[in-house]
Amino acid sequence: MAETSTQQSGSNPGKIWLKSYPPGVPAEIGPLPYRSIGEFFDHAVAQYSWRPAFTCMGKSLSFAALNTHSAAIGAWLQSLGLRKGDRVAVMLPNILQNPVIVYGILRAGLTVVNVNPLYTPRELEHQLVDAGAKAIFVLENFAHTVEQVLARTAVKHVVVASMGDMLGVKGAIVNLVVRRVKKLVPDWSIPGHTSFKAALAKGAKLTLTKPHLAPSDVAFLQYTGGTTGVSKGATLTHSNLLSNMAQMELWLETAFRRKARPENLTFVCALPLYHIFALTVNSLMGLATGGNNILIPNPRDIPAFVKELGKYEANIFPGLNTLFNALMNNAEFKKLDFSSLVLTFGGGMAVQRPVAERWLAMTGCPIHEGYGLSETSPVATANRLDTGEFTGTIGMPLPSTEVEIRDEQGNTLPVGEIGEICIRGPQVMAGYWQRPDETAKAISPDGFFRTGDIGFMNSEGLTKIVDRKKDMILVSGFNVFPNEIEEVAATHPGILECAAIGIPDPHSGEAVKLFVVRKDPDLTEAEVKRHCAANLTNYKRPRHVEFRTELPKSNVGKILRKDLRG
Template sequence: MAEASMQQAGSGAAKNWVKSYPPGVPAEIGPLPYRSLGEFFDHAVAQHSWRPAFTCMGKSLTFADLNVQSGRIGAWLQSLGLAKGDRVAVMMPNILQNPVIVYGILRAGYTVVNVNPLYTPRELEHQLVDAGAKAIFVLENFAHTVEQVVARTKVKHVVVATMGDMLGVKGLLVNLVVRRVKKLVPAWSLPGHVSFRSVLAKGEKLQLAKPNVGPGDVAFLQYTGGTTGVSKGATLTHANLLSNMAQMELWLNTAFLRKPRPDNLTFMCALPLYHIFALTVNSLMGLATGGNNILIPNPRDIPAFVAELGKYKTNIFPGLNTLFNALMNNPEFQKLDFASLILTFGGGMAVQRPVAERWLAMTHCPIHEGYGLSETSPVATANRLDTDEFTGTIGMPLPSTEVEIRDENGNSLPTGEIGEICIRGPQVMAGYWQRPDETAKAISPDGFFRTGDIGFMNAAGLTKIVDRKKDMILVSGFNVFPNEIEEVVATHPGILECAAIGIADPHSGEAVKLFVVRKDPNLTEEDVKRHCAENLTNYKRPRHVEFRDELPKSNVGKILRKDLRG
């Protein structure tokens, strides 16, 4: 699939967006320099061995350390007799063990199945069974979830890690605090499990054999709800990820036209590594550029996160709207020195203009918005990184990527017309794991992935998302897009966060309901409705306003409208 879409890219309609590219960025990425992520990893280590690759809680792993430790994980896995391509699950937050395990799995010739550690037993069981995972690495904090389902899966090997495993002597104290003081480790029992440290010790005595892995082999099963309900594994090949890295590297280099590139790049990694955004934009791009990723295990603890931010000269900060908003409302964040910040990259959800404008005023670094999905490895479009402009769009297609706006029947729509955003390129997945029916629905016969997002493209090739298909509200026959309402509501100084949904209405079919988290405790429903009346036409205005202390969010901090709909 990856190779086919690479050949198709460029054979379609004129790519008007290429004219809007920054200077020196080609229309196509050219041949991939590596056959696999393992080969890429070897090259990165050879180039940057002495540099720090990942840092967490004050402890750093150099590229050379990462090479040694991941090699031990890979050699141990091979000693189990797993077949090439077998799936190995990783259920870890952002701690040093995560990249060590992930790169160990890839180097040994297996497929990584990233698992959200906060999954319920039902969600975990579905994913492990669907992937046919043979082994799982889990942090002890979440071992009780694995215990409840492992007998009903194909998992034969369970490795349990502790928070402090890679922190040296300090790790003993960290484990004591996590277990005894914060009581973050519920009781668990997994007979026959192996400890992470013993795996490293066993792997030290073994030799990692180089597997024969090619571009079309599966590197990751990245689970996603996709455009329909049940969680499916987006099958991402080595070529998919390598292509997206090549595309992003061309794009990233233009950011240094605004500010010179430092000798050692520092990435802030607050988004979870098990999510496709951080996996590619932080972990893989960090290795590709010789950068150091500062891992934040719990970004929801904003005071602790801000304290970590103050210790490093961050250059590249991927994040999303809710995270940027939460940080800016922390008084200590406002005191930080942002002189080293070169690129703030927003994705995962729409970046609201009021948030972007406030971030620029506070940090003197613009938020550059991009767009992608698990199915696109993830980045498909991005705004130019060599300007300070916030366009309010998701930008233009990256090199070797085509975007078309299509109607319900799959016909390409003219510039400016609203339809479904469809993507073709070498970063588009091979399909959904063992779901040919779902793959056929998601990928058109000519290789375009149907995203389920609704938007339009302007004459410069910039695409604006209006909303998700399923989030659209139909009021008296008029399409109402929650993103538009939320962006308007967010401009009110008394509002911290908001979300809009449609609810049944006997008169108009559906009506807009707004959920609001106050910044100003004195804010009233009348204040909110007055603000909306001044900025929105009548049928778009919320008929119902409900105040909440907080809004439900996904593992990366994206507001979950489906949970508000109940």
């Protein structure tokens, strides 16, 4: 592509990635059309009212119904005396109540605190206390966790939802199966709680008062996974999320150059909506494009997930390497019709080349890798969507985003040199909630967020992650990056998934240990070591191999090396 794109943008010629941009994509996003997510929501509803916005277990919720129900929840919350900026926790999986509640909270001028429903009482208590949450919405399956910590928090209002609440006549059967057959609801008792249906009914008789919100007001407290220590709340403003949507809309349009845009977009929403990836890429982008999100309450149930996929013509599929891998190892998945799939978007962890190549061969749709964090709302970089190339990188910065590779002293490193990936842009959080000390460590005086990820930028402006700072293994003074070892090991046909860590070694300081889940039950340690020896230099080779039936994973399916380190 001609160098002129940099000059045309009128931008700093130091932004070398602009020469690699898809033709016609601007360097900057321009002024935001909305002051708040509530304003954006009103516009989306007016534009797409008749279309389905979310579908779960065969039941669809139109934009108009989402508007009505979320207004009722928002009005009910206001009737409790909650005021602009008060925090409300949401502890729900991917069910129709989730978007109704989240958009209800936002439209009432309150702040959403997303909570992983699988949290232990200790983790939940930390988050509720840290956020100062005044209310919580929880699925009855997890109400026993809330019950255990409630007295030690500032929460005054508890709303308990049931799986079948929004599924019509079918809902009663679903609740019966969940409670009596599968026994998924442990005993709980929360005196004074309100049922979701009661809150909805009360709110329907009230009128939502539109709050006066500034773009700088806080929309979400998005807690980091705690993979690097205590979980902290990333303070995401309305403008952070609206900016990321504007950036992604520009980027998404280029995908339809490769394959025509369907009249009505259908998104697969298998990643949990309480996670920043699905929150923005699925929920907000679904509303922005008039799309329908197919909610998958339990993506770990691969056979049920595949059966659900077979019912829809999916166009956009955000996911993780581990999810793509698990699906491709299901015999029924291979029989699905993928002709409608326009975009597969990989994030959350590195997409391994063997997985990307198999996915392309099986579905005919390439995986386009992007990168982001809770602190960046989340998308900061992405590969071009108008080509089918798998680059093995996280792509280039989105419009209005800058990436620099910096050393320990904060100096910007030249192209090709390895250092910490740092990001500046309108999607970068305001800071960590009530943690000025942590904010000062994370955001440099010139506004760059230090990601804790190690990588380099090539001459095309594409960034390659080498690893997380804390995961790096030091073998005899050499830096060894687990991602590289895992990618090599994953090419062995007998390996389903794997993870590498460093363990103490009297001779080399640390040695590489590889945890392996077998695809071939006869796979031996010697075969794994032989395969790695053929592809890795001596100090990078695993000295220890341990076979496991499964690897520890985060709520979105990211392999947790810290748990393997014990």
